[in-house]
Amino acid sequence: MSRKTDLLATMAAVRPDRLDPPADPGRLERIRARAMSKPEPEPGRVTARAPRRRIRYGGAIVAAAALVAGLIVVARPTGQDTDPPSARRTLLAAATTLQEGDTAAGRYWTADLSTYTTASYVGDTAAGPPPPTAKPLYRFSSTCRARLWAARSGRDTSWLVVDAVTDRRLSGADEHAWLRAGAPRPRTCEIHGMSVGLRAAPPAALALQRTMRTTRREEPTYPSAAGVPITLDQIAALPTDPTALKTALDELWLDSTASATEPKADRTPPPDVTFQQITDLLVGAPAPPAVQAALYRVLAGLPIDRSHGTVTDRLGRHGVAFWTATGATDTRLIIDPRTGRPLAVESRLAGELDGYTLVLRQGWTDTVPTLPAHRL
Template sequence: MSRTTDLLATMAAVRPDRLDPPTDPGRLERVRARAMSEPEPDRAPARVLGRRVRYGGAIVAAAALVAGLIVMARPSGPDTGPPSARRALLVAATTLQEADTATGRYWTADLSSVTTATYLGGTAAGPPPGTAKPLYRYTSTCDARLWAARSGRDPSWLVVDAVTDRRLSGADERAWRRAGAPRPDSCEIHGMSVGLRSAPPAALALRRSMRTTSQDEPTYPTAASVPITPDQIAALPTDPTALKATLDGFWLNATTPSAKPKAGRTVPLDVTFQQITDLLVGAPAPPAVQAALYRVLARLPIDRSRGTVTDRLGRHGVAFWTATGAMETRLIIDLRTGHPLAVESRLAGELDGYTLIRRQGWTDTGPTLPAHRL
C-alpha cells in the first residue's frame, strides 16, 4: 500500500466491521482533499512536566498531567499500518467542522470524572505536609453538567448531580470506618476541584474571568490552569499556526514573572496538549475552533492507537497520547463525528483517573437549577 492510497480506505481497514462507513461520497472526497493538503508539521524537542496534586477540603485529588512527548519515527517503506496520528486528527478536524455548525445561547457538556484520591485526615490549617501518612485511598466519581453562557449578561453554571466514592481495598475500607466514614466533600471535574457545602444535586455559579485560588469558587474556564474567558475562546483564530501562537501567549503571559523577558521562552509540548484537551472537553469552543485545535494537535509528536479502543462507557474511538516514563494521558476521539469521548490518565500502565464526555452541544434553553447552591 503506497502513501497515496485512499486515506479513508486505510481508516476503514482498522475500524470494526460493525461500524458503517459514511454514506456521502462527495463528503469523503472533501475530507481526503483537506486532510492530505495539510503541511508537514515541525518536530519539537521533548519536554517533561511533573505531576500536580490538588487539595479539596479534606482530600487530595491526584490529577496526572501530561509529561514529556515521544517522537515517533515515520516509516520509510510501504505504509501498511494504521493511519498516522497526524492524518487521523486531520480527518477528525474536517469531519467535525463540516458536520457540527450548531450555535446557541449556552454551550453544555455532561461530564463524569473519576480520580484516585488519598484521605489524610483533617486539614483545617491548610494542606498537610509532604510527610503526612495517608489514612486510606479511594476513587471518587463526580457527575456534573456545564452550562457556559455565550453572553456575559447570562451566568454560567456547574451543576453537580452526584458524588460517590469507593475504597480501593479492604484495609482502606476499615481505615475509612475508623475515621468516621466521612462522605466526599469535593468534586473533581476535569481539573476543577469544587468544595461541596451542600449535598448534590447542587449548582455553582462560574466566574467568567476572575482569577481565584479558592477551591470553592474555581475560575472557569481554564486552559492548562490559566484562566481564559468565553469571549477569548470565541475569538480564537482558526488558522493552526495563529492558534498555537495565541495559546502560547496565554500560558507565557500567565507564567512568566514580570521582571523576566519572555523572549526565547518556549511552551512545553505537554502544556500545549493540556491546553487542547481542556478546551475540547470543558470549554465553549465553536466547531471551527475545535477543528483548529485538532490541527494544532496534529503538528505535535504524538502517538495513536493501532485501531479502535473502548472508553469506560463502551464507546469506540481512537486514542492519542503523549507519554514519559510511568505517566501517560490519552485523548479518545470518535473519528466518525470528530467529537472527544474521554481523557484518561494512566500511572505505571494502570488507569489512574478519567473524564467521560457524555454529551456536548449548544442550546437556547437555559438550565433547570437545583435548589441547593455550592
C-alpha cells in the same frame, strides 16, 4: 496453436503455485521466455502489422499477470492490518469533519460529563496544603456526574451543575481509616484534573465567571487549561487559526508561570503542557466546535502518537486514541473520527488507570437549564 489458446496458457502459467497440481521448477523460466518471445504470424496476415500486435499481446500478458497478482493480494490472510493513517492526518480530518458538521446554533453550548479518579486523603487541609511527604490516611475512588451550560451571550449566566459525587474506599483498610477520620463527605468534583470545590452537597450549581480570574485557593478552579484558570470570555476569544491559537495557549501558560529570573521570551511550554491544555479545553471546558477544530489542528502539529486501529472508551464506544510522552503519567485523548467529537480522556499512572472523563453528550441547545437549589 492460436494466439487465443497461447494467451490462455500463459494466464494459466502465472497462477499461484498453490493452484498447480504438480511441482514444476521450470515454470518461472518458461513464463519469462513466453512473455519475451515473438508470436508467430497467422497465415494471411501482413507481417508489417506484427509490431502493433506484439504491443497489444505484451499488454495483455502484463494485464493478465496483474489480475492474477491482484487476486493473490486479495487472498492474503485477513488478520494482517494495513498501517493506520498518521496521527496528524487523522486529527486534521477530524477537525474538518467537526467544523463542517456544526450547523446548529443555540443559546447554550452544553455537555454531559462523567468522571472517575483515584485520590488520597491526608487529613483536613483547611489550614493549608499538606507537605509533600505527608502519608495518606486512606485512598479512595471518586465518581462525579456533571452538566455544563455555557451561555453564548454574556447576558445569560453559565453554569456547571454537579448532579452527584460518590466516594468509595479502595480496600478494607481504607474503609476503616475513613471511619476513624470521621467519615468525611466528598469535598470535590474532579473533571479531568479540574477541581470543583463542594461547599454544598450535590446536586448543586456553580455559576461560571465570564471575566474574573479565580485567585483564592479555596475557590473552584473550573474551567482551567493545564491547571491555569481560564474564563468564558478567554475561551470565546481563542483564535481559530492554528498558529494564533498555539501562541494564545503558550501565552496563557507562560503568564501563569512567570519568573523574575527566567524571562518569558526564553521559555517555551513543553509538548505535554500543550497537550494537557488541549485535552482540558476539548473534554471538560466550554469550547464550541470552531475552537475544538482549531485545537485538533494545533494538536496535529505536536509530536503525537495514535493508536493502531480503534480503541474503546469505558462505555464501549469506538474511537482513536492520541497521546504524547508525559513521563510516568500517560494521558490519552479518544475521539470519534467519524464525527470529530471528543469521547473521553484517560489517565494512567505507571500503567494503572488513574482517572478518566467521559463526554456523554455535547451540542447546542435553546433549552434553559433547570437548576438545583444549592449553589457552590
